Amino acid sequence: MKLKKLSFLAGAIALTLSAIPFAAQAEINSSSSTIVAQGKKQGGWKNKLNFTEDQKAQMQQIKESTRAEMQQILTPEQLQKLEAAKASGENKRGVWQSLDLTDAQKAEMKKVRESKKAQFEAILTDEQKAQMQEMKQMRQNRRSSRRQSAS
Known part of the structure; x- marks a missing residue:
């Protein structure tokens, strides 16, 4: 009976010791992704540049005028497609690619940007x-270091 208890205890200890590195790695991966996600939520470059209230207002005005200019370049069908994609939460880059802009529209958009x-x-x-x-x-x-490590 004592031998069974000792065997069971030894097995439990061995199992625990072998699982600790996996649990520690899972904790590291979990916390690092949380830190990255929190970093992105903080606004990044906007917060680091310490804009004044006047600068923030000017930036908002530039953003709104740019949006209006870009919407004038689009056809009604393209505008509908853009609004539908925004409402569904699609990726911005994919949405703009799906609009099938003409070369003239692309040139105008580039000027606006x-x-x-x-x-x-x-x-x-x-x-x-x-x-x-x-x-x-x-x-x-x-970016260049990521490309080099991916190669």
Whole structure:
């Protein structure tokens, strides 16, 4: 009887010891994905640049005017498709690709985006521009390191 109890106890200890590394790895994976998700929710570059209330208002105005300009470029059918896709929560990039824009529309959209970018950069201070450039460089470095590790 004692031998059965000792065998059972030894088996339980062995099983516990072999399961600990898996449980620890699961905990690490779980917490790291939570940290990444929390980092994305915090607003990233918008918070890091410390915009003034005036800058935030100007950015909102630029965003709204850009949206209006882009909607004027689209046909009524494309607008319907865009609104339906937004309502269903589709991926933005996939939605725009599915609109089958003409070359002329693509050129107009590019002009609008470039104008938006210029307007946005005009409201930034020199310090914010430097910070933005630094963040772009870091993002490019991360992308290139991911590509190298994937190869």
